[in-house]
Amino acid sequence: MAAAQDHIRNFSIIAHIDHGKSTLADRILEATETVAKRDMEAQLLDNMELERERGITIKARAVALTYHAKNGEDYLFNLIDTPGHVDFNYEVSRSLAACEGAVLVVDASQGIEAQTLGNTYLAIEHDLEVLPVVNKIDLPSADPERVCHEIEDVIGIPALDAPRISAKMGINIEEVMERIVTDIPAPTGDASAPLRALIFDSYYDSYRGVIVYIRVKEGSVRVGDQIRMMATGAEFTVTELGYMGATELAPQAELSAGEVGYIAASIKSIGDTRVGDTVTLANAPAAEPLPGYRQVQPMVFSGIYPADGARYGDLRDALEKLRLNDASLTFEPETSSALGFGFRCGFLGLLHMEIIQERLEREYNLDLITTAPSVVYRITLTDHSVVMIDNPSNYPSPDLIAEAEEPMVRANILTPADYVGNIMELCQERRGIFKDMTYLDQTRVEMHYTLPLNEIVYDFFDALKSRTKGYASFDYELSGFAPSKLVKLDIMLNGEVVDALSFIVHTDKAYPRARSIAQKLKEHIPRQLFEVPIQAAVGGKIIARETVKAMRKDVLAKCYGGDITRKKKLLEKQKEGKKRMRQLGSVEVPQEAFMAVLKLDE
C-alpha cells in the first residue's frame, strides 16, 4: 500500500519534558487505530523499561500509521517520537532530519520552557514546519490564550489558531490530525533518482541482525537489492524492508522517496551501520551522500568498570550493542590501578551517563563502578603543545602547564520571576557569568548565563530544581573554552591515591570540594577491621582529612543447640555484601561510594 508522496506526512513531536508528547503520540496511534485498543499500553512508544519507569523518552522511535482524513482520502503518517531532555538533543536532531514538520506540544499552564525553545530552534534549523499545539487544557490552571501569545511573542511563529487539546482526555485530537494533513508539507524527492536514504536510527535484533531505520530522500529500494553504506562502503542484500508498526514491523515490497521505514539485510557487524550515513544501491550508486547531520560531541566522560573484572568482555559487548542505537555514546579501553580494566566513556550529559549505566546493569545484567565524570580540558603545555584531557589521571603536572582552559556553556534558564534571586545566587556559586535577562511577561523571566560545563555536569539541574521548587527549566549549548585556574584533587585512602576518585577542580573550589568528598566517603565506607584515613590532597598537600574508625563489633549469631544455619546465613550475607565492594589496597569501598561523591548537594 505504498502511498503517493503527496499523501505522506513525516513529522516529529517535540516538547519540553512532561508537556505530554508521548501521551499525544499514544492518542494519535489510537485515533488511527494503528494499535488495537486491547494492545494499547499507556506511552506505547516509550518501550524501554527504563523509559516507562522514569516517564521520559530516551530513544526516538518511529511508527507508520494511516489516517483517513475529512477530505475522504487516506494519508500515511510517519510519526517519530523524540526525547525531551537536554542531554538528548542529538536524538532529537536525528529524528528531525527524517521529517518535514514538527508538532510542538506546549503545556497550557506552564507555557514555554527552556527545552521548548531548544527543540523548536533545532526544528527551525532543520527547515521544518512547526505546528504548535497547546496541551493539557483540561487542567484548572490552563491558560491557552496566554500560552498561544507567548509562543508567538517568544518563538515568533503563528500560534493564535493552534489546536487546544488534552491528550490525556482525548480532546481535539482530530484537529491535530487534520492540521498535520493541511499544515505539514508532503515530502519531495525524485523516486526515479539513484537511491539516497538517511539512516536515523538502528538497533540489533538477534534474529535479523542490525535493523536500520531510514528516511528515503530520493530513489527507491526493494527486497533483494544490493545496498551500499556510503560512509563505510559495506554492502548487503536487503532481506526485508517495510514500515514500523506500533507493535511490530510491517514488511513491504518497496520503500521509495519520501517514505520512512526499516531495512534488514543480515547485517551482523555493528560497525557497518552508522547513524547519519547514507544508504544507496550498489549497482546504481548516488554520486554524493546526503549531508550527515550535526554529529554531537560527548561532553562528559567517565570510567565504567565491571565490578567483577572477569566481565570486561561482557561490558565491551554491551557497550557495542548500546552504541548501535545510541551514536552519541563513545568508549575506549582504559586501565585504573584501583579498578582494573574498563572503558573511558563519553556522554552527552549526566542523565545520559546515568541512563547508560542503568541500561548496562539492567539489560546486560552487569555490576558496574562508574568514576567521577569529567569534562574535556584543553591544556597548553610549557612546550606550546596542546593536549585535551578527559581523564583526571592524565592531568599534567602543574609545572608543565602554561595555560589551562575549560569548556564553557551558554545556559538559558526560564523561571518564574520570584526565583531570579535564587538562580543568580546559584549561578554565582557555580562561577557563572551573567549575560542578560528578559521578561517573557510579568511573571516569567528568561536568563542567560555563561557557565563552566564542569560546574553543571554534577548536580546543577537538581540544585536548580530545588531552589525554584521545580519551576525553572534549563537548556544549554557549548560555547568554547575559557582560561581557568584548575588543580587536580587527589583522594587517598589509607595513604594511597585512588586514581578513580581524582577530580579536576577550580582552585577556589578545591577546599570545599575536598572537604565534602572526604565526608561523603566517610559516610559510605563502612567500618572495617582497621581504621581507614581518608585524605584529599592538591599537589601532595593534604587539604582535608576524615577517618573511618575500625569496626568494634559485628553481628554475632547464636549457634544454639547446634543450629549453625543463622551464622552461615550471616556469613553468606557478608560475602554478598563484599561482592558489591571494591578492594582498594587494604580498603573495601562500596560501589555506591563512587557515585555518592558525585552528588555533593550543599
Next chain:
Amino acid sequence: MSKAGVYLHIPFCGRKCSYCDFYSLPADQSQMETYTAALERDIARSHGIEADTLYLGGGTPTLLGERRLRRLMEAVKEHFSFAGEATIEANPESVTPGLLSALFDMGFNRISFGVQSMREEELSLLRRRHTPQRAEQAILAAYEAGFRNISADVMLALPKQTKETLGYTLSRFTALPLTHISAYLLQLEEGTPLADSHPVLPDEDETAALYLMTVDTLQKAGFRQYEISNFAKEGYPCRHNLKYWQGEPYVGLGAAAHGCIENRRYAYPRDIKRYLTGAPPEDLGAAGGFEETVMLRLRLTEGMAFQNSRVIAGMRPCEEAGLVVIEGNRLRLTPRGFLVSNLLIGRVVELGGQKE
C-alpha cells in the same frame, strides 16, 4: 570415631521472654505427654549410635516434670548406651529442691540456668519471671541437690546496661558455686516484643566495652574463656557444646532440633504437629567444608591450625591490630577479635581459598 552428643529440644515455656525467637509453645499437659512419646519413638529409632553427652534444651525442659524426664533419660541410656555429661536447662523459677534432687538422681550431672541478669529492672525488661534472689536460691538448691557442674547465662548489651550494672551482675555470679558462665550479646530478633518496642541499645563501642569487661572480669574470677560466649572453671567447659565446634557428630531430636550425623546436617521442622506425626528431618547438606570448619573452630579460644601459609601471612596485619594471635601455623582470635569474628572468618576463608 568419637562418640556422639544427643540434643533433645523441649519447646515448652511457661511464658515467652521478650527477646526470644526460638521455637516454643505453651506448656500443655496432654501435648507434653504426646511430645515425650514422640521423642521416645525417635530415640529408639536412633538405636545403635553411642553417645557420651546429652543436652536437654528449650524452651524450659524442666516443665516436662520428673516422670517424663525420667522416661527420656532411661530411653537415652538404653538406646545410645549413654554415659557422660548430661545437661538440663532450667529456669530459676521453675525448679524446686525436690525436682532438682530427682534430676540429679535420674542421671543429670550438669544444670544450666537461664539467669540473664541480677538486676530487677533488666529482668523485667526481658520478661523473665524470676528475681535475683530466686536465681541465687535455685543455684544454691541445685548445689544442695548434688550438682557440682552448674552454669548460668548472662546477657550483655541490654538497654541501659552500663559497666556498673553488668559488673554488679557478674560479681553476684562469681560469688555463687558456678563452674560455667555463658555470656551472650543481646540480639534484637525481628518480631519479638523487645524488638517491637524499639529500645535504645548500647552502641557499637559501648557493646564492645561491655563484652571485653566481661571477659576480663570472669578471667580474674577463674572462669577462663574457651569459646566466643563461654567461660568455665578449669576442667568444666561444656563437653556437649564443644562437639558442635569441633565438628563431632550429634543427634538432634524434637521439633526444630538440628543434628549432624555421618557428616550430614539436618533439622526437624519448626512445627510440633509435623514432628508428632513423624515428619522426617530436612537434609541441610554435607558438613565439614573448609568455610564451615573455620567458622566453627575459630569460635574456640584454642583456634585452628592452617596448612596454607597464605592464611597465616594474610592474617599478620590482624595480629598487629590485636585481633588474633598467631603461634606457628595456629591462629586464634583474641576477645577483641571475637567481636569482629564475621569479618575475620570472612578474611580467613578468602585467604584459604587462594593457592599457596
